[in-house]
Amino acid sequence: MATIIEITEPKALEVKDFEFTYAKADAPSIKKLSMPIARHNITALIGPSGCGKTTLLRSFNRIHDLYPGNKYEGEIIFKDRNILTSKEDLIKLRIQIGMIFQKPTAFPMSIFDNVAYGMRLQGIKNKTELQGRVEKALQDAAIWGEVKDRLKHDANGLSGGQQQRLCIARAIAVEPEVLLFDEPTSALDPISTGGIEELIVELRERVSIIIVTHNMQQAARVSDYTGFMYLGELIELGRTEEIFVTPRERLTEEYITGKFG
Amino acid sequence: MTHTQKRILINDIVMALSTLSAIIGISFLLWILGILVTNGLEALSTTIFTAEGAPPGNGEGGLKHALIGQLILVSYAALFGVPLGILAGTYLSEYGLKSKMAETIRDISDIMMSAPSIVIGAFVYAIVVAPMGHFSGWAGSIALAIIMIPIILRTTDDMLQLVPSTLREAAFALGAPKYKVIIQVVYRGAKAGILTGVLLGVARVAGETAPLLFTSFNDNFLNTNMNEPMASLTVTIYNYATSPYEDWQQLGWAAAFILSMFILTLNIIGRLFLLKRKGR
Secondary structure (H helix, E strand, O other): OOEEOOOOOOEEEEEEEEEEEOOOOOOOOEEEEEEEEEOOOEEEEEOOOOOOHHHHHHHHOOHHHHOOOOEEEEEEEEOOEEOOOOOOOHHHHHHHEEEEOOOOOOOOOEHHHHHHHHHHHOOOOOHHHHHHHHHHHHHHOOOHHHHOOOOOOEHHHOOHHHHHHHHHHHHHHOOOOEEEEEOOOOOOOHHHHHHHHHHHHHHOOOOEEEEEOOOHHHHHHHOOEEEEEEOOEEEEEEEHHHHHHOOOOHHHHHHHOOOOO | OOHHHHHHHHHHHHHHHHHHHHHHHHHHHHHHHHHHHHHHHHHOOHHHHHOOOOOOOOOOOOOHHHHHHHHHHHHHHHHHHHHHHHHHHHHHHHHHOOOHHHHHHHHHHHHHHOOOHHHHHHHHHHHHHHHHOOOOHHHHHHHHHHHHHHHHHHHHHHHHHHOOHHHHHHHHHOOOOHHHHHHHHHHHHOHHHHHHHHHHHHHHHHOOOHHHHOOOOOOOOOOOOOOOOOOOHHHHHHHHHOOOOHHHHHHHHHHHHHHHHHHHHHHHHHHHHHHHHHHO
8 A cells, every 4th residue: 555666776775564563562663564775875764753764764773672572573685684583693784784863972982982983893903094994984974174183082072063973974984885864963953954964965875875854854855765654654655856746645745745743 | 918028038937947957967067077177187196107006095006007907998898899889780770771680689789778887797797707707807898898889889870871872872883792882882971970989989888887896896906917807997986986095085086087088088089070970
């Protein structure tokens, strides 16, 4: 019943009959959801609060596993394998599929150490290599100019927008294939939001991006594909301009025209 | 009297009463400190730090044995108590979470925190002193460590839980294994709070007398052998202050002064850390 358009590009991820049930919940929060995620594109997930979009996003790197009792069913295919099996190496998976959170999550350490964190986890100790890659990541995250003279300073001294870009630098420094953005600008002012949005669009060249947002204009501005979710189901997935101009499902139209939500 | 006048009057009365109570409370504290400082400073002299216990009457006695004994007892107690307390607090916050096991440990440690310290002393007497057949420094340190553990455990647990869970998630999302998340991110975020807990825990046991009375007991001379009874400032205060000899009483004042200043300093440092953490 969901309207899902064919995606001709190669797929970064493919969700098949996915169900997710939180610990101690009676009913699944996501029901029999299937959707493709196009490679090197930006897919936005929109929908009213509680529709399951963040729950779906957090399944792609299995961050739900940090809390006991949550249950996955169905498949999420990434690089020809189902990542929902118990034998999946979560550490490797999370290096390949990075995540940016709603609130900036700068670690209580220096700016340099923040960006180097993921690389050090992978055992990179060579100072020159670390320095080079930290600088490149900060440049790619469009924050190098602001922090290059204070790399040794505590990252918590940065503004919210700067911290969020630092987190993006930290995530791209390990060269992931997919980046998950969980409402990355909801805690930021409009100017910082604009900066992050530009950054996300630029990153598309190198990574596949999935972004959850409450802000429909944001989805329209940055994404190539938009998926509309409602009550744990995917109602419609299409090219963003089509979703916002000529949605095929009545529910989608009602949501984007503000009739509910 | 109008409604407003009545309200203002009641407000004034309540304010006057609460201010008065605060003043009374603080005056007692200042009074205690004042007497301690005047008597303590008067009793202080260089021989106090160089001489050991001496018979009453000749005024040659010092506190060297008690100062060093106290330091050794508290250091060993911290050596056992701090790692155990921090690790147990880590278990509660990072692994046990809200499980039955974790909640039970929290409850028990709360009860232990309010247990009379003399009961802990009696317990250590039964399990260490009695089997060994004599008092010892080890027994004293163990008793102090047991008192210290629940304090450090609870502050560690509380402080770790204050670290936002998104910070942990962010570290996991970069592919960090759990132990690295805890050591490199969570501990760092809670560093000041944990340190405060440790300092307050050490300060608390440094002032304990009852658990030492029948564990490390006392020694009038310098002893650094943990297998032997060992002097401490607190037991020395107890013995000297209750003695009929003037010069011993003076030594008791000096000991009380030194100990209080030590504990006060630890407390102030601990609170400064906490302030710094909140200020950020």
